[in-house]
Amino acid sequence: MDYSEKVMDHFTNPRNVGEIPNCSACGTVGNAVCGDIMRIYLDIDDDGVIRDAKFKTFGCGAAIATSSMATTLIKGKTIQQALEVTNKAVMEALDGLPPVKVHCSLLAEEGIHAALWDYAEKKGIKIEGLEKPVSDISEKEHAHNVEIVDDPEDL
Numbered sequence: 001m002d003y004s005e006k007v008m009d010h011f012t013n014p015r016n017v018g019e020i021p022n023c024s025a026c027g028t029v030g031n032a033v034c035g036d037i038m039r040i041y042l043d044i045d046d047d048g049v050i051r052d053a054k055f056k057t058f059g060c061g062a063a064i065a066t067s068s069m070a071t072t073l074i075k076g077k078t079i080q081q082a083l084e085v086t087n088k089a090v091m092e093a094l095d096g097l098p099p100v101k102v103h104c105s106l107l108a109e110e111g112i113h114a115a116l117w118d119y120a121e122k123k124g125i126k127i128e129g130l131e132k133p134v135s136d137i138s139e140k141e142h143a144h145n146v147e148i149v150d151d152p153e154d155l
C-alpha cells in the first residue's frame with residue numbers, strides 16, 4: 001500500500017502522544033469493524049481555545065498518523081475551528097490516504113468530537129454543530145477498563 005511521506009512521518013514519529021493529566025475533556029472512540037480504539041485528551045482554556053491536545057491510539061498506522069495530524073491541527077484553535085478539522089482536512093494535511101484507510105481518518109475526526117462532547121457535558125454547555133459520534137465508547141471504556149497502550153511502537 002502506498003502511503004505519502006507525511007503519513008509515514010506522522011506514523012513513525014507521531015506528535016502529541018500521551019495523556020493530559022487533569023485535562024478539560026477526553027473522549028474515546030472505536031471502530032467496531034477493525035477494533036481500533038482512539039482516545040483524545042484536550043486542555044481547553046476559559047476562552048474556549050484548545051491549549052493542548054494529546055492522543056493514545058490502539059490501532060493501525062493510518063489511525064496513528066491521523067490522530068497525530070488531527071491533534072497538531074486543533075492545537076491553538078477555538079472549539080468552533082476544531083470542528084472544521086474534519087477527516088477530509090486531516091487527510092489533505094497528510095497528502096491523502098489509500099481509499100481502504102479513509103475510515104481511520106474518520107476515527108480521528110470522531111475522537112475530537114467525542115472529546116468536545118465530553119467538554120460540553122462537563123461544562124453544561126451546547127456546542128453549535130456538534131453531535132455525539134456513534135463510535136463514542138467513552139462510557140463503555142470506563143465500565144470495562146479498556147487498556148490503551150502508551151507507545152504506538154509497541155504495536
Ligand code: FES
Pocket residue numbers: 031034035036059060061062063101103104107
Ligand atoms: Fe481501523 Fe485503521 S484499520 S482505524
